[in-house]
Amino acid sequence: MSADRRPSGPFRIGDRVQLTGPKGRLHTITLREGGELHTHHGVLRHEAIVGQPDGSVVVNSGEHEYLALRPLLRDFVMSMPRGAAIVYPKDAAQILASADIFPGATVVEAGVGSGALSLWLLRAIGSEGRLISFERREEFSQVAEANVETFLGEDPENWDVVVGDLGERLPEVASAGTVDRVVLDMLAPWECIDVVAEALTPGGVVLCYIATATQLSRVAEYIRGTGLFTDPEATETMVRGWHVEGLAVRPDHRMVAHTGFLITARRLAPGAVPPDVRKRALKKPSYADADVEAWTPGAVGDRQITDKNLRKRVRDAQRAADGARQAAGDRPDETVD
Numbered sequence: 001m002s003a004d005r006r007p008s009g010p011f012r013i014g015d016r017v018q019l020t021g022p023k024g025r026l027h028t029i030t031l032r033e034g035g036e037l038h039t040h041h042g043v044l045r046h047e048a049i050v051g052q053p054d055g056s057v058v059v060n061s062g063e064h065e066y067l068a069l070r071p072l073l074r075d076f077v078m079s080m081p082r083g084a085a086i087v088y089p090k091d092a093a094q095i096l097a098s099a100d101i102f103p104g105a106t107v108v109e110a111g112v113g114s115g116a117l118s119l120w121l122l123r124a125i126g127s128e129g130r131l132i133s134f135e136r137r138e139e140f141s142q143v144a145e146a147n148v149e150t151f152l153g154e155d156p157e158n159w160d161v162v163v164g165d166l167g168e169r170l171p172e173v174a175s176a177g178t179v180d181r182v183v184l185d186m187l188a189p190w191e192c193i194d195v196v197a198e199a200l201t202p203g204g205v206v207l208c209y210i211a212t213a214t215q216l217s218r219v220a221e222y223i224r225g226t227g228l229f230t231d232p233e234a235t236e237t238m239v240r241g242w243h244v245e246g247l248a249v250r251p252d253h254r255m256v257a258h259t260g261f262l263i264t265a266r267r268l269a270p271g272a273v274p275p276d277v278r279k280r281a282l283k284k285p286s287y288a289d290a291d292v293e294a295w296t297p298g299a300v301g302d303r304q305i306t307d308k309n310l311r312k313r314v315r316d317a318q319r320a321a322d323g324a325r326q327a328a329g330d331r332p333d334e335t336v337d
């Protein structure tokens with residue numbers, strides 16, 4: 001993100017703003033010269049917001065008040081157009097910690113889906129890092145690219161999206177031993193563990209995000225069976241909101257209970273065989289080839305988007321990115337120290 005796109009300071013032309021209006025209705029706009037938000041409560045001119053501090057209350061032509069805030073990344077990913085299911089913020093935060101994503105890291109991600117996790121990864125690696133995201137469905141990669149451009153206001157130079165299967169394309173794109181971290185969010189991550197082991201630098205981390213316990217078991221056994229990694233560690237992250245008002249202090253009645261599991265392991269140095277790893281690698285795998293057939297999208301409850309719906313999501317995401325690009329073009333040049 002260029003310095004003038006920092007999400008802080010007074011509102012500027014080109015900024016995305018989340019407005020909470022009468023009855024808590026949310027509107028997200030991109031500030032542009034001469035822009036207006038029309039609702040049945042009246043007209044809110046973008047000029048009334050430009051120059052105000054983030055978190056201001058602005059008034060429209062009908063004297064209705066709107067709270068103006070820049071959307072946080074977690075707000076944006078929850079409302080952006082989706083091709084595939086996204087990684088929720090609670091899991092993204094844990095992924096950054098468990099996979100130890102650091103500024104300057106070279107990170108491989110697959111599949112890119114709607115680009116939610118890509119945004120968190122790009123933020124964590126910073127401008128010195130490099131993110132290579134693989135996606136086998138071209139339309140999904142288009143949704144993801146448009147979402148990233150909408151949020152960051154630019155197509156980051158340190159981000160490459162490769163359309164194709166990770167298992168086939170990773171060896172062509174990344175030389176052996178050059179990748180610091182790999183994050184897999186896909187139906188059958190075990191199919192990619194061999195190429196991931198080849199690409200990872202010794203000590204590097206592989207993290208898989210998977211939805212079901214059966215997938216978790218299969219990928220854990222696969223990682224163990226290679227003998228190339230430390231023993232995998234699995235976790236699940238539950239975040240429960242609390243209602244805190246006066247004496248009414250209690251957990252929220254509703255929560256997002258299950259999204260997925262995380263499993264991580266570290267790449268051993270070439271030839272290094274810790275005794276426990278040698279023993280595990282010699283054990284017979286607990287899955288036969290026929291079992292692999294069981295992990296179909298339907299069997300694990302993965303809802304498939306129709307082609308028509310997906311084309312609509314691509315158009316929505318690209319329209320938002322066009323708006324962001326156009327608004328950024330309207331922005332007067334700014335000098336930043």
Ligand SMILES: C[S@@+](CC[C@H](N)C(=O)[O-])C[C@H]1O[C@@H](n2cnc3c(N)ncnc32)[C@H](O)[C@@H]1O
Nearest residue numbers: 084087111113114115116117135136165166186
């Ligand atoms: C659940 S989505 C990823 C969502 C993404 N992490 C996000 O936060 O928006 C899973 C994606 O993986 C892609 N995929 C599955 N297997 C793949 C593979 N072997 N190589 C590349 N992409 C793959 C699918 O097409 C799908 O878009």
